[in-house]
Amino acid sequence: MIVEPRALRESYVPQELHHREGQINLLSTALRPLAEGDSGEDAFICGPSGTGKTTIAKFVLGQLERETSDVQWGYINCISNSGKAAALHKLAREAGVGLDLRRKGTHPATYLDRLQDLDQQFVAVIDEVHALADNDMLASLYEVPNVSMLLITVDENTFFSNLDSRIQSRLRGAERVKLRPYTHREMLDILRGRVKAGLKPGVVRENALDRIADLAAGDARYGITLLRRAARQVVNSDEQRYITPAVIGDIADEARDVIRDKRVDDLSSDKRLLYEIVREAGTINASELRSEYKERQGNPVASRTRRKYLRALEHYELIETYGSARGKRFQLRKG
DNA sequence: TGTCCACGGGAAAGAAAGGTGG
């Protein structure tokens, strides 16, 4: 049934990307000077989740890598590497220059020096950049002449408004690539591509793909997770031989949870409890949240810490907040 | 309009991680 499991993972970068030609060209053009050894433009990729932001970044850099050997690139996700040192460490390692440096006890400037000494152009792909704790890492990277930044975020306007004005003006000229949610038809193409690469021919009913595309509503990550879970369900089942709309219906809720749980699993227990409280309540105001948390947590963290955690959950896009000061309310983020 | 309380920036203390020298 499953021929190539990797093709069913959302992190898989296919040989050809459907319906993103314009954006790919825009991004390639922005990075074009790198192939001649000049520094490229900084660029943004923005769009809702599941619109292929990370995938097109990796795709375009992969293309560039095949054309020239003078370009190195590194990828970090700011949700798992929120600290400046951790993030720079990973970037330097991907450039192959930080291998001798220890993770703790190395000054951030050391990584920057190493990147600068590289006699190649370097592209730093910084995913989920809105979750970055201290933005002066961006300023530091901007200072390094042979480093270009490719910043990935959901909405560049909210990202910009949280940025301090010095970096704001520097990044204002950066190329912006915007991604819209996929249409139903586009989603079907993407799913067919994955089916062809990953599954035995004929095991997926066409109307099942239609059902997946409906549920995914433009979010390719969710669509692909649905396809993967459906395939696994059929493999483990004795009765079912084919992926049908009924199978999709059975696993739809579960697939939604899988994506969310993957993020929630990484949280510390206090953050997870705060998230659980918001999730159970749907919407909750600040003081109710505080008393609920204190009641359920034996030794609660200080109130300032609790607020920092909540802000982090907001950055991770697990919750949303409205209002300010005493009127602040917390709400579970949908989708 | 005054009191209450939550927010959030920033400093600073504390804990943890990794390395070094005796």
Next chain:
DNA sequence: CCACCTTTCTTTCCCGTGGACA
């Protein structure tokens, strides 16, 4: 093996700001 060092990362303390509510 242990004491000690450097730097990161987390948590707390301090405090000015501002919305809610009587």
